[in-house]
Amino acid sequence: AxxxxxxxxxxxxxxxEAVTLDCTYDTSDQSYGLFWYKQPSSGEMIFLIYQGSYDExxxxxxxxxxxxxxxxxxxxxxxxxxxxxxxxxYFCAMREGFxxxxxxxxxxxxxxxxx
Amino acid sequence: xxxxxxxxxxxxxxxxxxxxxxxxxxMNHNYMYWYRQDPGMGLKLIYYSVGAGITDKGEVPNGYxxxxxxxxxxxxxxxxxxxxxxxxxxxxxxxxxxxxxIQYFGAGTRLSVL
Numbered sequence: 172a173x174x175x176x177x178x179x180x181x182x183x184x185x186x187x188e189a190v191t192l193d194c195t196y197d198t199s200d201q202s203y204g205l206f207w208y209k210q211p212s213s214g215e216m217i218f219l220i221y222q223g224s225y226d227e228x229x230x231x232x233x234x235x236x237x238x239x240x241x242x243x244x245x246x247x248x249x250x251x252x253x254x255x256x257x258x259x260x261y262f263c264a265m266r267e268g269f270x271x272x273x274x275x276x277x278x279x280x281x282x283x284x285x286x
Numbered sequence: 287x288x289x290x291x292x293x294x295x296x297x298x299x300x301x302x303x304x305x306x307x308x309x310x311x312x313m314n315h316n317y318m319y320w321y322r323q324d325p326g327m328g329l330k331l332i333y334y335s336v337g338a339g340i341t342d343k344g345e346v347p348n349g350y351x352x353x354x355x356x357x358x359x360x361x362x363x364x365x366x367x368x369x370x371x372x373x374x375x376x377x378x379x380x381x382x383x384x385x386x387x388i389q390y391f392g393a394g395t396r397l398s399v400l
């Protein structure tokens with residue numbers, strides 16, 4: 172079974188609108204971490220946001236928030252007020268277990284922001 | 287702030303050639319990782335290291351070797367390059383024990399094996 176599933180290969184959003192990128196995960200561990208990374212066309216991997224499995228509050232970092240639904244094993248990324256510079260690939264990732272040596276990445280979602 | 291530095295940025299190899307992808311970090315991170323990213327795919331873990339002298343296999347280790355003689359450096363060796371190893375390679379590091387274990391990535395090495 173896939174550890175991380177991103178079911179949206181491509182998404183479009185109007186500038187200044189909000190968009191949700193879906194991510195579901197599969198683990199039997201109690202302790203794990205969930206991450207979102209942005210990969211612009213230049214290729215680098217940029218960390219966006221982190222959610223720990225024991226965190227009760229949803230993580231927020233500026234315009235990024237993570238909608239964490241533990242029972243559903245989902246960790247959706249919400250980008251508010253989309254900007255043209257948000258056009259990129261977005262990857263969901265999971266660090267499993269403790270001390271968490273293994274990381275798993277999804278196949279990514281390509282987001283295009285339309286002016 | 288150098289962070290994680292990978293060299294070279296691009297390389298073309300012939301089948302059967304060998305090469306070493308270099309990775310160095312200046313953040314005093316104990317954990318380091320090598321990933322490959324095939325076109326249209328996510329990252330797959332090749333090898334990782336939890337400290338100098340300690341390495342372990344990830345999801346796709348075949349055809350690769352690593353060593354970790356210092357905290358800063360984690361080179362990846364391809365001994366007999368094959369077309370299936372055409373990919374973009376990312377090195378990453380993290381400070382184990384800080385809680386979040388955020389991975390910081392290098393800029394990547396784009397490798398073509400022809």
